Amino acid sequence: MAPLCKRRRTLALALLLALRMRRRLWVHPLNQQRRQQGDFYHLVAELRLDTQRHYQYFRMSAKKMDELLSFVGPELRRQSTNYRAAIEPKQRLAVGLRYLASGESMISLASSYRLGCSTVRDCVHMLCEAIEKVMMEQFIPMPTEEVWKEVAQRFWEKWNFPNCLGALNGKHMAIQAPPKSGSQYLDCKTFSVVLLALVDADYRFRFIQVGDFGSTSDGGVYSGSDLGIAMANGNLNVPPDTTLPGAPHLGEIPFVMVGDAAFPLKTYLMRPYPGKNLPQTKRIFNYRLSRVRMVVENAFGILSARWRILLRRINLQPQRVDTLVVAACILHNFLLSPNESQRWLEENEASGQHLEQVRSMGGNRASKAAQNVRDIFNSYFMSAEGSVPWQSRMV
Known part of the structure; x- marks a missing residue:
């Protein structure tokens, strides 16, 4: 019995270590540097201080971007989990707008923003769906x-x-x-x-x-x-x-x-x-x-x-x-x-x-x-x- 119990403890320990490794790798090592190296926390923050360049990058002013966020922000919010923190609505908006404005590939945006490709794809889809859902009736209404x-x-x-x-x-x-x-x-x-x-x-x-x-x-x-x-x-x-x-x-x-x-x-x-x-x-x-x-x-x-x-x-x-x-x-x-x-x-x-x-x-x-x-x-x-x-x- 003793060797069997010891074997079970060893298997349990191995399983626990594997789960911890999976949790660590849930976010790719490159993407773990998002706050230190990602465009949202550096380039986008700097662009807000330069009106012309912000306009060229996002095809709209920082003021209009904030107004847009007030419309779609609630639709872009997701709950954080034990494995990773949710991407904030501001960052989802920035990624989605940059995709529309530049036509860059999602792989390119994922690298510059230090996000997963699937996350960038979700940002684009969520933003477009939110705009259609929340803003359609106000900005393309049925004329009287x-x-x-x-x-x-x-x-x-x-x-x-x-x-x-x-x-x-x-x-x-x-x-x-x-x-x-x-x-x-x-x-x-x-x-x-x-x-x-x-x-x-x-x-x-x-x-x-x-x-x-x-x-x-x-x-x-x-x-x-x-x-x-x-x-x-x-x-x-x-x-x-x-x-x-x-x-x-x-x-x-x-x-x-x-x-x-x-x-x-x-x-x-x-x-x-x-x-x-x-x-x-x-x-x-x-x-x-x-x-x-x-x-x-x-x-x-x-x-x-x-x-x-x-x-x-x-x-x-x-x-x-x-x-x-x-x-x-x-x-x-x-x-x-x-x-x-x-x-x-x-x-x-x-x-x-x-x-x-x-x-x-x-x-x-x-x-x-x-x-x-x-x-x-x-x-x-x-x-x-x-x-x-x-x-x-x-x-």
Whole structure:
């Protein structure tokens, strides 16, 4: 019996030592130096003393970062365990924002912040999920009738286009090919998911939908979207038809969205006149329409210039990519400032990189009512009330 008891004590002691070793190695030796060498405790702390460099590193000021933390901080908090202390919300926020802002790999961020790769991945996922959960309703809310009227007024004042609810377009977000997905996510060049967005006169996202397969045509993306269905059913609080400024003789016409040739012509969605050898009146309409459509292109430019992860092939599962893109759009609205928009546009142009457009769906048969609405806009842009001095020169 005695040798047996001794053997049991030896095994128990060995097991205890093994458990202690596992506890010691629960955090990698390099990561145990997090407070002494990690970027969060040194570089990030120093950046708060340098406004310009903080802005370049995180794509936002320290003040806005603190404000963002007040929104998402509770969602980033985790309970410490006996094995290791939880990463504090401030550090999770810093890691997640740096991933969005730089497009660095998670391995690179793990090394610089002295964190495990799985921890960095969790930081990114937790931040994006928290932003969507906590901030979506406040920063991309469902517009009321009064809000739509304000949006239309801004388009008239800023872009000389009346009764406009927003500029509509879609963009591809490149992703790593998901396993066993076949060609669902494959467009003509790369694997991707589609962001469909409606943007107001000040580059603010009013509607977004993310996640359609890259192989889906623009017509399929729009017709299957919540926006397309709600507009067709009249469920979006759109104001009733009204006259164009200074032209009651043209009658009341609907409020409309504007899109390029990839979208169908509807009474509530204007697209250019098709063809090359068009009369000047129609070319002027197409110019006036394209001028407004640049709003959504500019919004995408600002979005990708600020969050450079969108210029890279995102190596996450498609569902995670969807959440990341939604979070980036919410942050876009949260940070949007007229004084900074031009700066981001110039940076995007200087980078020489652009988010890819969704493919055109080709021609479509439009209703007589939709064609009539477009013709009324055309007449208005040629009238004294609706023309602008430079339009003839531009065509």
